[in-house]
Amino acid sequence: MTDQRAWQVVLARIEADLADGTLSPGDHLAPERALAAELGVGRSSVREAVRVLEVLGLVRTQTGSGPSSGAILVTAPSDGMSVLMRLQVAAQGFPVADVVRTRLLLETAVVAELADAADPELTDAIDLLRAMDEESLTAQDFLALDAQFHLALASAAGNRVVITTMAGLRTAIEGYVRTGAEQLSDWSPVAARLRAEHHAIVTAVRKRDAESARRRIRQHITGYYAETFPTS
Amino acid sequence: MTDQRAWQVVLARIEADLADGTLSPGDHLAPERALAAELGVGRSSVREAVRVLEVLGLVRTQTGSGPSSGAILVTAPSDGMSVLMRLQVAAQGFPVADVVRTRLLLETAVVAELADAADPELTDAIDLLRAMDEESLTAQDFLALDAQFHLALASAAGNRVVITTMAGLRTAIEGYVRTGAEQLSDWSPVAARLRAEHHAIVTAVRKRDAESARRRIRQHITGYYAETFPTS
Numbered sequence: 001m002t003d004q005r006a007w008q009v010v011l012a013r014i015e016a017d018l019a020d021g022t023l024s025p026g027d028h029l030a031p032e033r034a035l036a037a038e039l040g041v042g043r044s045s046v047r048e049a050v051r052v053l054e055v056l057g058l059v060r061t062q063t064g065s066g067p068s069s070g071a072i073l074v075t076a077p078s079d080g081m082s083v084l085m086r087l088q089v090a091a092q093g094f095p096v097a098d099v100v101r102t103r104l105l106l107e108t109a110v111v112a113e114l115a116d117a118a119d120p121e122l123t124d125a126i127d128l129l130r131a132m133d134e135e136s137l138t139a140q141d142f143l144a145l146d147a148q149f150h151l152a153l154a155s156a157a158g159n160r161v162v163i164t165t166m167a168g169l170r171t172a173i174e175g176y177v178r179t180g181a182e183q184l185s186d187w188s189p190v191a192a193r194l195r196a197e198h199h200a201i202v203t204a205v206r207k208r209d210a211e212s213a214r215r216r217i218r219q220h221i222t223g224y225y226a227e228t229f230p231t232s
Numbered sequence: 233m234t235d236q237r238a239w240q241v242v243l244a245r246i247e248a249d250l251a252d253g254t255l256s257p258g259d260h261l262a263p264e265r266a267l268a269a270e271l272g273v274g275r276s277s278v279r280e281a282v283r284v285l286e287v288l289g290l291v292r293t294q295t296g297s298g299p300s301s302g303a304i305l306v307t308a309p310s311d312g313m314s315v316l317m318r319l320q321v322a323a324q325g326f327p328v329a330d331v332v333r334t335r336l337l338l339e340t341a342v343v344a345e346l347a348d349a350a351d352p353e354l355t356d357a358i359d360l361l362r363a364m365d366e367e368s369l370t371a372q373d374f375l376a377l378d379a380q381f382h383l384a385l386a387s388a389a390g391n392r393v394v395i396t397t398m399a400g401l402r403t404a405i406e407g408y409v410r411t412g413a414e415q416l417s418d419w420s421p422v423a424a425r426l427r428a429e430h431h432a433i434v435t436a437v438r439k440r441d442a443e444s445a446r447r448r449i450r451q452h453i454t455g456y457y458a459e460t461f462p463t464s
Contacts, residue, residue, distance in 0.1 A: 011287070047280075048279075048280055048283045051280045051283065051284060052283060052284050052287045055243070055284045094392050094393050094396075095392060098391045098392045098393045098394070099393055101391055101393075101394075102391060102393040102394055102397075105337055105338065105341050105394075106337065109337050159330045159333055159334060160326050160327060160330045161326050161330045161331055161333075161334040161401070162330070162333075162334055162337075164326075165334075165397055169393070
């Protein structure tokens with residue numbers, strides 16, 4: 001058994017224990033020594049597997065309580081996919097057109113669900129609208145808030161798979177949006193239009209007009225993409 | 233600097249090098265010794281970071297060519313997100329309703345795109361239809377092919393973000409689908425209906441009837457969910 005296989009064995013075991021309920025969120029993993037002996041692998045392989053789980057956001061380690069009992073399965077993992085997708089996008093890049101098409105799918109559904117909801121929690125989104133109204137923002141600062149705004153809408157709609165996917169795509173989205181902004185000869189009128197579009201999306205949601213909300217976010221996303229990636 | 237911070241420093245550096253083009257797919261990572269010295273971290277931290285990248289499918293290591301020069305950035309990473317999402321879903325489970333709603337979003341778009349395409353590559357999907365026509369299949373075997381069929385449709389449509397997300401959700405989907413099958417008193421009529429629905433979806437795609445394809449896959453997914461998770 002190569003070293004590579006060894007750490008994969010550890011991950012597969014933890015995955016299986018999670019799947020059948022032997023392990024649950026909040027539980028301590030078995031001590032490094034015990035896992036290593038049980039699976040017939042080296043302790044360094046166990047340690048590597050735990051590091052991977054930590055990067056994925058599935059485990060936190062408490063360094064204060066001894067090396068062999070410090071790995072706890074987190075109750076609400078959430079950042080793992082973002083870490084992964086950020087790395088994956090950085091390594092290869094999903095085609096921008098695929099990112100944009102996926103945004104359209106997910107985000108039109110998000111605003112339609114918000115518009116159909118009785119009392120959606122829009123506080124975060126509205127706070128971000130106000131922050132983006134500040135005229136002195138640089139393009140970079142504006143676009144960071146813009147990304148947060150879109151993620152806040154997804155969070156308000158509440159589908160956890162969609163939230164996680166959008167969070168994972170965030171770096172990919174910021175990447176093409178920033179690259180696009182650098183192509184523009186004059187940022188200011190674009191910022192003004194994006195501001196107006198954001199407000200109109202939220203207004204449509206608050207009026208519970210799902211079709212208008214869908215149409216407006218579609219135009220918002222495709223308009224910027226067409227303007228900044230004209231050859232695509 | 234704790235050991236944990238050290239491996240995070242390594243990952244952040246690699247991510248930054250990828251993002252700015254210093255590193256590209258196909259490149260070797262800097263040797264472990266050089267990276268460790270440059271970043272002021274231990275070699276074990278570099279090794280752990282490389283393991284993480286390997287699990288994420290971003291790096292492959294060649295054990296034959298020496299420990300310090302063996303990590304190569306892969307050209308087309310693809311499996312990382314599945315690994316992560318499988319673990320994440322196993323650790324916590326996305327709510328089944330959120331998984332189903334996300335499937336509906338993605339898969340209705342997939343079949344509509346296939347129906348609109350001039351000459352979609354449906355060979356894999358059709359081979360899977362034929363395999364599922366075998367009457368002697370157990371429920372478990374049928375459902376494994378069923379999951380492959382849905383993934384084959386996504387692959388044929390070609391949006392890489394959607395393919396990756398669907399691949400990542402595969403275990404989550406198989407999980408609720410299998411759990412659902414166990415609730416059924418009689419699998420056979422359900423299998424017959426699922427077969428007919430699969431054929432009808434592909435027929436609608438081949439007739440280039442996007443609306444019918446959308447409606448049929450929606451009914452296919454929601455019908456099974458409603459039947460097997462009646463209280464949801």
